[in-house]
Amino acid sequence: MDILVIHQNFPGQYKHLAPALAARGDRVVALTLKVKEPTTWHGVRVLPYKLHRSNGQNLHPWLVDFETKLIRADACHAAATELRESGFMPDVILAHPGWGESLFLKDVWPEARLGLYCELYHEADWPHVGFDPEFPGNEGPREPLRLRLKNLNNRLHFETGDAGISPTRFQADTFPEVFRDRITVIHDGIDTAAVTPDADARLELEGGGTLTRDDEVVTFINRNLEPYRGYHVFMRALPEILRRRPEAQVVMLGGDDVSYGARPPKGQSWKQIFIDEVRSQIPDADWARVHFLGRVPYERFLSLIRVSRAHVYLTYPFVLSWSLLEAMSAGAAILASDTAPVREVITDGETGLLTDFFDRAALVERLDHLLEDAELRARLGAAARDHVVQHYDLQRxxxxxxxxxxxxxxxxxxxxPRV
Structure with a gap:
């Protein structure tokens, strides 16, 4: 079978699937902005496509997002046309439509089947909008209008999309029922053979010092430190956490940028805004026990979750982070927000502890309880790993x-394709 994979940051969510298709004998070709020259990666022929124009001037701000997707779709259509003229005729096209690239591919290959990676449909009602009153969105009360237009890309893709795949039920259920019938829920998968507990794990800290399983390590991990992932809630709880737990080492991993939601005021970062908010409440000796690692290589991330005594994960009702399932696979004891995507993988008191996203006092109490009870941590960590092995194992x-x-x-x- 001939298969075309489209992802602007290839391999992205096709990290395991594309090589597995090639390994079983399929001819797999990928189009992406990620490379500048043709190359081969794990049996996949990876070809670049190039953007031919930039965004226009003086557009309505709500149109900028769609124009960016349209520019990518136009460029990808041109590259696909060249690929067709070279003789490549895919039976299946696998595409993450989030950047618009696959919008016109059925016009190039109308007989191909298009399988879409359905990450999220932008719902305009609570709790998807208005969940956190402190951050009402880019447009305040007009946010639902902006999101309706943002979904134009999703809707156009489903006119030609033959099937969809979504990693969680929560994500699949954000799509309207008329689309949902075509979506199958299958997670991207966690390599539980690689992401394992390790009693001998060590994490070297910059500036000296080493953390091991003998230390009281509290971890907080996200791609970027921002409100969508509860960074503000955790930081506001931090002074009391440090006061209650005088031996705790709090290690936070994440960048200074924004992945989701509103950006901070110009020239600032959410990370520094909330450091500045709480720093005066934390004595210098306690602040020395707080470590910001930024973004780190994967092996260092694994070392961090393996030394974690308690892992805190907070999120809006949104896409579930891989890092949560990986922390569970590593046997970490989890304290997470009681929000819909989290409840899909964690049952309170069985595979972790849940707490109200906004209740800082409850977060501190439950974290204190978790750190105090070694038997509870061992039970929750073992059950968390077993749950991931049983339901999210990559290979099996x-x-x-x-x-x-x-x-x-x-x-x-x-x-x-429709006219």
Missing amino acids: ICLPAQLEWVDGVAKLAPRA
């Missing part, structure tokens, strides 16, 4: 299901 569960899904997509009658 998720990857075979993804391959089966691709084969099912190939058998569908293709949807033709």
Whole structure:
């Protein structure tokens, strides 16, 4: 079978699936902005496409997002046309539509089947909008209007999309029912053979010092430190956490940028804004026990979750972070927000502890309780790992299901593009 994979930051969510397709004998070609020259990666032929224009001037700000997607779709259409003229005729196209790239691919290959990675449909009602009153969104009360337009890309893709795949039920259920019928829930998968507990794990700190499983390490991890992932809630709880736990070492991993939601005031970062808010409440000796690692290589991330005595994960009702499932796979004892995506993987008192996203006092109490009770931590950590092994294991569960899904997509009658 000939398969085309589209992802602006390839491999992205196709990190395991694309090589597995190539390994079983399929001819797999990827189009991406990630490379400048053609290359081969794990049996996948990776080809670049180039943008031919930039955004226009004086556009309505709500149109800038769609124009960016349209520019990528136009460029990808041109590259796909060249690929077709070279003789490549994919049976299946696998695409993450979030950047618009796959918008016109059915116009190039109308007989191909298009399988979409359905990450999120931008719902305009509570709790997707208005969940955190402190950060009402880019447009305040007009945020639902902006999101309706932002979904134009999703809607256009489903006119030609033959099937969808979504990593969690929460994400799939954000899509309207008319689309949801075509979406299969299969997680990207966690390599539980690689992400394992390690009693001998060590984390070297910059400036000296080493943390091990013998230390009281509290971890907080996200791609970027921002309100969507509860950074403000955790930071505001930090003075009391440090006061209650005089031996705790608090280690935070994440960048200074914004992945989701509103940006901070110009020239500032959410990270520094909330450091400045709480720093005067924390004595210097306690602040020395707080460590910001920024973004780190994957092996260093693994060392961090393996030495974690308690891992705190907070999120709005939004896409669930891989880092939570990886922390669970490493046997960490989890304290997480009681929000819908989290409840899909954590049952309170069984595979972790849940707490109200906004209740800082409850967060401190539950964290204090977790750090105090070694037997509870051991039980929750073991159950968390077992849950991930049983339901999210990459090699035994998720990857075979993804391959089966691709084969099912190939058998569908293709949807033709509409005029």
